[in-house]
Amino acid sequence: MSTTQRYLLNVKFSTYAQHYSSESGIVQLMQDLTIAAPPGGQLYPMGGGNPAHIPEVEDALRQIASEVVDDTKRFTQMVGDYDAPQGHERFRAALAERLSGLFKKNLSASNIAITNGSQASFEVLFNAFAGAFSDGSWRHIELPIAPEYVGYNDMGRQARPILRSTPARIDLIGDQQFKYGIDLERFELSIKTSGAVCLSRPTNPSGNVVTDAELTHVAQQCAATNVPLIIDGAYGLPFPGMIYTQATPFWDDNTILCLSLSKLGLPGVRTGIVVAATEVTELIRNANAINGLAPTRVGPELVLPLLANNRLDELCETVIRPHYLSKQSLALNTLLEAAKGLPIRVHRPDGAMFLWVWFENLPGGTQKLYELAAAEGVVTVAGHHFFQGLTRHWQHANECLRVNYAGDPNTVEMGIKRLINLARRLYDQDSSSV
Incomplete structure (x- = not known):
């Protein structure tokens, strides 16, 4: 062990440092953006809130950036x-x-x-x-x-x-x-x-x-x-x-x-x-x-x-919104088809870029599902992190999970199918143990 390592083990933090706990849900969510694919497997990143890379939007921003670079004063x-x-x-x-x-x-x-x-x-x-x-x-x-x-x-x-x-x-x-x-x-x-x-x-x-x-x-x-x-x-x-x-x-x-x-x-x-x-x-x-x-x-x-x-209004209405609606349709249809026969519901996706999935009475809850999925390269976000400020236990909080559908459509489709297959396995194991 180096001198630096020994020193760090003895460092003292104030109570203020508790605000920066590694147990924070937002820390875990952002850290998950760096998860690597499992050995010999593929990564299905559907966790963090990265938006889609939309060529028309990026082209517009790139053009402006080029103009700024060419303008010495700006x-x-x-x-x-x-x-x-x-x-x-x-x-x-x-x-x-x-x-x-x-x-x-x-x-x-x-x-x-x-x-x-x-x-x-x-x-x-x-x-x-x-x-x-x-x-x-x-x-x-x-x-x-x-x-x-x-x-x-x-x-x-x-x-x-x-x-x-x-x-x-x-x-x-x-x-x-x-x-x-x-x-x-x-x-x-x-x-x-x-x-x-x-x-x-x-x-x-x-x-x-x-x-x-x-x-x-x-x-x-x-x-x-x-x-x-x-x-x-x-x-x-x-x-x-x-x-x-x-x-x-x-x-x-x-x-x-x-x-x-x-x-x-x-x-x-x-x-x-x-x-x-x-x-x-x-x-x-x-x-x-x-x-x-x-x-x-x-x-x-x-x-x-x-x-x-x-141009901003035009991009939002004719490019950004249709782009996400198209991806949402594929993701939602994939999930609903894969989840047939299971006690799984999806929140009606009226906005943003997520599917919020309710796995009712899932054995082990969605934290277990999140961990099993992450081990296979399917990265999501367990739902209990989003139920802050409650004064009493709510089982529903342990049965939800967030899926980001903004990424590559084929990757999202395969990731959703793998996720639901894992959930089906958990439900089936629970049924067979009864």
């Missing part, structure tokens, strides 16, 4: 200068103009702040509206529907957990599908203990799209309780527009809308966007300066021309 500013801590001024102004028309509100660049990815956005927002307050109170981030995005679970920098979730209502659809809804009879806010409400639309992991009626109900509750509504639109409107059902874009003065450039095809440039009242965007500005000096310039510089000439 290139030097993009890579050689810090941006302002609230983010790219011209990009924010162009986006504010676009959103003003969409929401019929008078938004300006001051209502928008750029961050180094959505995780950075939520880390600031969650800790700003939840946890310990100077009056001695303790407030929560309320999730009106569980399951929700796994990345929320580790955002708290507080002495105890800050998330509080309401289990979703489950509506069965036919023999093989289901849909989540907000249980409006159980979901309620407290003037004393609710700090903010957060929901994703569409929802990662399930592809659920909260209905206009549900969203209106939640927004009214938020306004009545004087707590902000945070909407995570990383997959939604206005971009990348990965919603495949009727849904009205929503923003008002009490809403904090979080957007991202990742699912447009730019996950590597880490660009998050917060649209909110100026008190919130100024807080984000300050956090950017304190935590990282300034946000990225690369993402805004690449997307600004697409905003300016309305």
Whole structure:
């Protein structure tokens, strides 16, 4: 053992380091992006949230990048200068103009702040509206529907957990599908203990799209309780527009809308966007300066021309959305056909790029299925990571699993078939042991 190794074994971390536990669901999800194929086998990567590589989108971005490189001033500013801590001024102004028309509100660049990815956005927002307050109170981030995005679970920098979730209502659809809804009879806010409400639309992991009626109900509750509504639109409107059902874009003065450039095809440039009242965007500005000096310039510089000439809307509507719908159709049909005769249901995929599969009464649960599948190169995400903030055990949380269908269609098709074959084996073994 080297001296360095002996030293590392004795290193002491503060309690703050507990926030960076290797047991975190988001850590496991991102680590799984590096899983290698089993010896002599093939890898079927359907786990992490990498978006699809869409040639038309990448060609448009490549053309803009080429123009930036050829423009000495633009290139030097993009890579050689810090941006302002609230983010790219011209990009924010162009986006504010676009959103003003969409929401019929008078938004300006001051209502928008750029961050180094959505995780950075939520880390600031969650800790700003939840946890310990100077009056001695303790407030929560309320999730009106569980399951929700796994990345929320580790955002708290507080002495105890800050998330509080309401289990979703489950509506069965036919023999093989289901849909989540907000249980409006159980979901309620407290003037004393609710700090903010957060929901994703569409929802990662399930592809659920909260209905206009549900969203209106939640927004009214938020306004009545004087707590902000945070909407995570990383997959939604206005971009990348990965919603495949009727849904009205929503923003008002009490809403904090979080957007991202990742699912447009730019996950590597880490660009998050917060649209909110100026008190919130100024807080984000300050956090950017304190935590990282300034946000990225690369993402805004690449997307600004697409905003300016309305090409972004065209790409979302005529390229990105149809691309994912085509892949979804293949993946969904493959799964439903493979799962015939088994107590397996799929959440109706109204948005995003995932199939959320419910393996009812699966022996060993989906964590066991995830482990067996990973050993054979089939990489998914076990569902229990997405059920954070619950106050009591819910068996449903151990029976779900997320499949990313954004990858190569043939690989996804074969991976799904292998996954369901493994599940069938578990069900059959349980039946034979009775």
